[in-house]
Amino acid sequence: MTEQHQHEGEALHQVTDEIEELDKLEEDVSLMAQKIAEFRETLPAQLQNTLASVLSAQRPVNFNLSDNDPGPSSNANQEEGVVALVEDDVAHTEKIETIKQKISSNDSAMLSVVKRMKDSISDYFQNQLLLD
Secondary structure (H helix, E strand, C coil), rough: CHHHHHHHHHHHHHHHHHHHHHHHHHHHHHHHHHHHHHHHHHHHHHHHHHHHHHHHHHHHCCCCCCCCCCCCCCCCHHHHHHHHHHHHHHHHHHHHHHHHHHHHHHHHHHHHHHHHHHHHHHHHHHHHHHCC
């Protein structure tokens, strides 16, 4: 009889563990549902803001302003702005050229580094074969 009580006790303990696990899973599902609901509420607005930001950053500058267009009407201010943009463009072009030169020199150096690595690996394996 005690053996039967022991089996019943083990079965009861197993059922209790399964119920606790089920409760934990239900709680996890509930939390996931809340998170999904929050994402559904906030994600469209975040995507819209991100898209608007990206599009405004990529919007070209319009230099063809006439005196009738809204905004500053002084041609001197417009010319100063264009000159400043051209100077910035020249500086930007120089920076790009410098970066291209650095990349080219790094590319040349990388070839020799790769060759040295291959030689080192080859030497290592040859030494390992000699030791075995």
